[in-house]
Amino acid sequence: RILRWAWRLTYLSAIAGMVYVGVGIYEAKHPDDQPDPDPSKKTLVILGTGWGSVSLLKKLDTENYNVVVISPRNYFLFTPLLPSCTTGTIEHRSIMEPVRNFLRHKKAAVKFYEAEATKIDYEKRVVYINDDSEIKGDMSQTVVPFDMLVVGVGAENATFGIPGVREHGLFLKEVGDAQAIRKRIMDCCETATFKDQSQDEIKRLLHMVVVGGGPTGVEFAGELQDFFQEDLRKWIPDIAGNFHVTLVEALPNVLPMFSKNLIEYTEKTFKEETISIRTKTMVKNVTDKYIEAESTKPDGSKVLEKIPYGLLVWATGNALRPVVKDLMMQIPAQKDSRRGLAVNEYLVVKGTENVWAVGDCAIANYAPTAQVASQEGAFLARLFNQMAKTEEIETQLLHLSDEQGKVPNGEPRNKIFADIKELQKRLRRVKQMGPFEYSHQGSLAYIGSEKAVADISWMTGNLASGGQLTYLFWRSAYLSMCFSTRNRVLVVMDWIKAKIFGRDVSRE
Ligand code: FAD
Ligand code: NAI
Structure with missing residues (x-):
């Protein structure tokens, strides 16, 4: 009897496993149609396609922003299994996921440029990018403006200047x-x-x-x-x-x-x-x-x-990447920071209002690990989704306050008043987001x-x-x-x- 139950359980788990794999394959192959990016919205530029940036992209509601991703790597790499690729226990393509695969599943389209950010001009709010791949078109260097910027470029290898x-x-x-x-x-x-x-x-x-x-x-x-x-x-x-x-x-x-x-x-x-x-x-x-x-x-x-x-x-x-070092030199509040971009408890780069940093290039008192980077990315997604909701409610409130002055006393005015109260309550709820906690x-x-x-x-x-x-x-x-x-x-x-x-x- 026990054997029969064990057999049924195995059978059921195998079916569940196949359904899980089937749904995964179906979803990967049939993304919904996406509306184009909306240039009238704020431009959110995300640098990097590593643990921090990808975790942000996964949870970000892309309908709220005009999202642009820039990275010299058009895939996400699952680094914890990288040592296994050095001996062929795992083939490298098994731990790579093309960013195009998951960007196609976002609610609104996201622009991706395969390029390296060579300089961030904080004053002018632009990022200089360079296509460093083997094949170059007539255009291989350009400038991307941003309203909001997330720096998730990771780190490079430390050598401590040791010769050779x-x-x-x-x-x-x-x-x-x-x-x-x-x-x-x-x-x-x-x-x-x-x-x-x-x-x-x-x-x-x-x-x-x-x-x-x-x-x-x-x-x-x-x-x-x-x-x-x-x-x-x-x-x-x-x-x-x-x-x-x-x-x-x-x-x-x-x-x-x-x-x-x-x-x-x-x-x-x-x-x-x-x-x-x-x-x-x-x-x-x-x-x-x-x-x-x-x-x-x-x-x-x-x-x-x-x-x-x-x-x-x-x-x-x-060690720090040159683009990060250069950004730190532009911001007086970063002058005492040595190991990366110093950020506050909302991951805002200290000394800026519209630049955030995640992962190995940010210094938030945690070890530079994938675990930290992915939690930081997920936190920023929640923060940005919430900021968009806040802005939407505030616009509605402004509109209703305008309307309230135009309608006569009585039923319509009371209705607007009740709507305002409701929206204010929602705004308070939405604004209640605590700082990042690892x-x-x-x-x-x-x-x-x-x-x-x-x-x-x-x-x-x-x-x-x-x-x-x-x-x-x-x-x-x-x-x-x-x-x-x-x-x-x-x-x-x-x-x-x-x-x-x-x-x-x-x-x-
Ligand atoms: P990364 O994941 O390194 O991503 C940086 C991204 O920025 C990349 O897409 C890169 O191409 C891009 N980029 C680089 N320069 C530029 C530029 N100039 N402009 C635009 N984009 C740029 N951590 C764990 O928690 N557990 C583990 O088991 C673990 N194993 C690891 C094994 C190995 C072999 C290594 C090397 C690391 C491991 N880590 C592990 C650490 C973990 O991988 C890092 O902490 C994590 O990758 C940091 O994420 P990140 O997003 O900051 O940077
Ligand atoms: P690390 O910074 O953790 O270790 C580097 C080591 O090199 C140090 O112990 C240091 O003393 C030693 N070292 C430095 N200079 C030296 C020299 N000249 N001669 C001899 N030894 C020298 O670096 P690692 O292992 O690359 O990890 C980087 C980050 O990624 C860490 O935060 C780590 O936690 C994370 N990571 C996590 C993994 C996991 O959780 N399984 C796997 C790989 C990385």
Whole structure:
């Protein structure tokens, strides 16, 4: 009997799953007809198509504004699964969602320009944009005026001016970075097996160095070691004794934002996976074949050493984009801000009235994470929807007050009076919007060999867990957070494909 019920439940879940996928596919293919943008309305320019901007666009009622989106990337990228693309566990297109797909579903049309904002002129209220793609038309630079501006351009990779990083290291922020890493891993492996390669050169080529023990570095190191254990050593047995991953971190431990026991768990797991962790080691210089790092010994003495590498992945956090730096210089209230655009509790850029900032380029006392950026974007959507409603009610009120003076005393006048009262009540309700409050759901990171660590906010406390169950939780949490049904289906298919056939080791 229990078996029969279990079978029915499975059957029902499968049907529900198919309906869910079906509705997702139908909605993606058949958007409603959209009215054109209305230039008589205020122009809201949104920069970027990352976590902050896309979360704003998702919830924004585009009928209220003349919305223009500008970004050099015509897709949204689900960054939490980007480390998996470096080894082919997931194909990069599975975590990309073209902005055109979801903009077509908005109530009113949104203009999208694939371009980089090169300068924001705050006084003139214009953004200078430049089409930096390979194909350029007669027009590749222009100016876009705005009434309201949202800056959601994210951040670039920090190098702290260390020589050689940009020339020889690879970053892990964009799709192109993941593709470059994947190609380089395979190139190192194939070159290491070239005829008569010397032992020292084989060792160097197969030494994979990751600088930065934050979550990007840790997740990448874990993925790379998995790739070696599960696939590379089977397909290219010659490299088995020499392939080695080293994680270099300047601080005394990795993952500083996680609780102490999870840091210890991660370090223990890396040891079991034979990933070397070099803490208290600061990279000072990078050449094409080795890095120079200064490590602090237990007695406090410092030693400078050369560490040869084949692949160098540089993951030492965020730095300001030039367009953000330039905007900060135009606004006197931003002069003391160093790490990004200082914003108030409504995410308005301090010193301005009509510029807001979200995500990694804004400094609102939260860590630069996707979680923060998406909550900020959703908050701005609510704020803008509310501002539009407020304006609409205020216009109606102005009109009714005018009417009230024109009609004689008695029934019609009383009716207008009652309408005004009702509208004033609505206006008070609409205006009741509190400031932005971030709700921390927790931190998750994959650490390799099908294990993950999680610091989850639970009731009033914190739940710290690590291991294989946490890994299942990590997978389901990120799957549910993927942008669309299409992304979810593709990611699941990639996971299954990698499990059955192994990862693809072609160099392209
Ligand atoms: P982004 O998402 O970086 O988007 C910026 C957008 O601006 C992009 O579309 C870009 O093309 C565009 N842009 C850039 N320059 C310009 C310009 N000049 N003009 C116009 N547009 C421009 N956070 C988590 O919470 N959980 C995770 O698991 C997690 N994993 C991560 C894994 C990796 C590998 C990385 C790199 C980051 C991860 N993060 C994670 C952090 C998270 O991705 C960022 O905090 C988040 O992307 C910030 O969102 P954003 O909108 O500010 O910027
Ligand atoms: P990070 O800023 O978190 O960590 C960078 C690390 O590099 C620091 O620990 C720093 O001490 C180290 N470092 C800096 N210079 C160095 C040097 N010269 N030599 C050696 N070590 C050096 O950067 P990361 O990991 O790129 O993350 C950026 C943001 O994205 C963070 O806010 C992070 O929380 C978020 N993120 C979150 C993820 C998750 O929740 N799973 C995954 C990836 C990123």
